[in-house]
Amino acid sequence: MDTRPKNPEGTPYRMEDLRSGAIPYTEDSLEAWYRWSLGKYLGKYLEGLREGKIYGRRCNNCERIYVPPREVCHHCFRTTDEWVEVGDTGRVNTAVVSYISADRGRVEEPIIIAVIELEGASPGIGILHRLGNVSPEDVKSMKIFGKRVRAVWKPPEERTGSVNDILYFEPIEEV
Amino acid sequence: MKMNIYRKNRVACVGAGLTLFRRRLMETSDELMWLAARQALDEAGLTIEDIDCIIFGTAPDNFDGIHMQSEALADGAGAVNKPYTRVYVGGGTGVFSVIAGWWHVASGLCDRVLVIAEEKMSHVQPHPQYLFHHIFDPVTEKPLGVNLIWIFALEMHRYMYKYGIKKEDIALVSVKNKRNALDHPSAQVAAKITVEDVLNSEVLVWPVQRLDISPVSDGAGALVLVSESEAKKLTDEPIWIDGVGWSLDTMYWTNRDLAFPVYLYYAGKMAYEMAGIENPRKEIDFAEVYDPFDYKELHHMEGLQLARKGEAPILTREGVTERDGDLPINPSGGLLGVGNPIAAAGIMKVAEVYWQLRGMAGKRQVKKDVVTGLAQAWGDLMQVGTVVVMRR
Ligand SMILES: [Zn+2]
Numbered sequence: 001m002d003t004r005p006k007n008p009e010g011t012p013y014r015m016e017d018l019r020s021g022a023i024p025y026t027e028d029s030l031e032a033w034y035r036w037s038l039g040k041y042l043g044k045y046l047e048g049l050r051e052g053k054i055y056g057r058r059c060n061n062c063e064r065i066y067v068p069p070r071e072v073c074h075h076c077f078r079t080t081d082e083w084v085e086v087g088d089t090g091r092v093n094t095a096v097v098s099y100i101s102a103d104r105g106r107v108e109e110p111i112i113i114a115v116i117e118l119e120g121a122s123p124g125i126g127i128l129h130r131l132g133n134v135s136p137e138d139v140k141s142m143k144i145f146g147k148r149v150r151a152v153w154k155p156p157e158e159r160t161g162s163v164n165d166i167l168y169f170e171p172i173e174e175v
Numbered sequence: 176m177k178m179n180i181y182r183k184n185r186v187a188c189v190g191a192g193l194t195l196f197r198r199r200l201m202e203t204s205d206e207l208m209w210l211a212a213r214q215a216l217d218e219a220g221l222t223i224e225d226i227d228c229i230i231f232g233t234a235p236d237n238f239d240g241i242h243m244q245s246e247a248l249a250d251g252a253g254a255v256n257k258p259y260t261r262v263y264v265g266g267g268t269g270v271f272s273v274i275a276g277w278w279h280v281a282s283g284l285c286d287r288v289l290v291i292a293e294e295k296m297s298h299v300q301p302h303p304q305y306l307f308h309h310i311f312d313p314v315t316e317k318p319l320g321v322n323l324i325w326i327f328a329l330e331m332h333r334y335m336y337k338y339g340i341k342k343e344d345i346a347l348v349s350v351k352n353k354r355n356a357l358d359h360p361s362a363q364v365a366a367k368i369t370v371e372d373v374l375n376s377e378v379l380v381w382p383v384q385r386l387d388i389s390p391v392s393d394g395a396g397a398l399v400l401v402s403e404s405e406a407k408k409l410t411d412e413p414i415w416i417d418g419v420g421w422s423l424d425t426m427y428w429t430n431r432d433l434a435f436p437v438y439l440y441y442a443g444k445m446a447y448e449m450a451g452i453e454n455p456r457k458e459i460d461f462a463e464v465y466d467p468f469d470y471k472e473l474h475h476m477e478g479l480q481l482a483r484k485g486e487a488p489i490l491t492r493e494g495v496t497e498r499d500g501d502l503p504i505n506p507s508g509g510l511l512g513v514g515n516p517i518a519a520a521g522i523m524k525v526a527e528v529y530w531q532l533r534g535m536a537g538k539r540q541v542k543k544d545v546v547t548g549l550a551q552a553w554g555d556l557m558q559v560g561t562v563v564v565m566r567r
Binding site: 002003004005006007008009010011012013014015023028030034036038042045046066068070074093094095096097098099100101102103104111113114115124125126127128129130136139140142145162163164 | 191192193194195196197198199200201202207210214218237240301302304305308313314315316318319320321322324325328329330332333335336358360361378379380381382383393394425427429430431432433526530535536537538539
């Protein structure tokens with residue numbers, strides 16, 4: 001019996017074939033600009049960041065505390081009940097060293113990225129952010145895993161109400 | 176959780192088709208769909224007049240740059256003046272489109288369904304990777320300059336940390352799949368490589384390196400699904416889809432257990448219950464699990480209960496997952512070897528299970544006699560699992 005797929009079709013080309021005109025093509029770009037209203041919860045989250053505070057929401061049914069704050073507890077499918085200010089300290093759940101930018105170009109200085117479980121939020125509730133004063137070696141050896149870190153904030157006058165109001169998290173115990 | 180699922184018809188797969196998978200194909204998306212659809216219909220011995228409805232899958236919006244993609248590609252899908260539906264769960268779309276085809280037949284609504292999926296990633300400049308920037312939350316994550324590979328690297332590293340897994344063992348998956356793909360006629364990045372090649376390849380986001388990742392691809396795939404009565408008219412060897420399952424975890428991915436794919440555990444459980452499978456490790460003879468990254472094959476084996484937590488790298492090292500092993504995984508060559516035109520790659524996996532169960536995989540045919548196979552995909556923001564269980 002024949003092997004399947006039998007003679008799969010398609011005509012491969014190389015980037016150079018476009019440049020040389022061997023493969024005809026056309027170009028266009030999509031441009032769209034968005035203005036997102038932040039709703040009842042993320043607005044206060046960003047306002048808190050501007051003030052140097054990290055807010056979460058607590059569900060009184062299962063007692064989970066969520067960061068970022070949100071309307072619905074997905075475990076209970078009910079409205080979360082109250083605002084909680086969690087700490088700006090936490091522990092590193094996982095960390096990596098990025099050598100590329102969002103468009104896949106190489107970056108000059110590697111960026112260290114982590115999921116940080118904030119103290120005051122429920123176990124396993126982490127946020128994405130950068131780490132500072134940590135070497136790529138500390139990440140590759142996994143020594144940074146489980147270590148306590150603290151947010152390093154921009155000066156108050158430079159904050160805009162953004163996740164970037166935190167410059168990065170840095171270790172507050174020996175790595 | 177007990178499912179109340181009513182199935183009127185048993186559903187069979189009777190034909191499959193694929194294009195080449197390549198970094199760049201000159202054909203347009205609808206031209207590629209036509210090539211795959213024609214091959215699947217020919218294999219089934221049907222024409223488009225015989226088809227009751229068409230299910231179309233394509234993954235992230237806007238690789239084609241048209242905000243109406245299913246409509247734009249209706250002609251290539253053979254869908255003009257027929258019931259036609261696009262389904263979408265990101266990278267899980269390919270297998271999910273098969274699930275959608277399944278429910279059209281299982282419910283009794285249709286007798287003969289064409290399922291077709293395509294992805295043409297090569298349009299996007301300067302690199303298709305950038306489109307993925309727009310799948311993240313614009314408030315809490317995009318301002319950090321998030322790259323898709325970050326989240327996979329974070330998950331891979333957590334998995335390695337939790338179970339003490341070495342990169343060398345993960346790299347074995349890439350070595351195996353690229354080698355398996357040498358026997359796949361559609362394959363884009365089949366190669367004989369070593370663990371050292373993987374460990375010496377460009378570091379993108381540690382621990383992820385160039386050869387840990389599947390490529391950017393163009394391609395299309397198609398399947399024909401029919402009811403039991405139709406199947407018996409068309410072939411003596413129908414391949415049955417006896418279980419389907421899908422499940423989605425929260426969008427807040429930093430709140431999840433990154434070491435274990437819970438979404439897939441639930442999707443697998445649903446498919447196993449439907450197919451009457453109590454011990455997946457014993458009853459699944461081989462599987463095509465979703466492997467856009469090498470660690471993901473291991474992660475997914477564990478989510479599917481084909482290995483205990485942290486055990487998949489050990490099975491891989493022992494050769495259990497090779498084509499001549501006790502539990503062959505990705506005999507096609509997977510996304511790491513055949514390529515990753517996202518939704519079409521999911522169809523490629525289901526097609527492989529179909530061809531393996533028919534004994535039509537040629538040099539790729541697994542050594543053991545196989546009766547039950549599984550295909551799985553994964554996607555959205557790392558959060559969805561889609562599963563089909565097939566039998567001969
Ligand atoms: Zn709750």
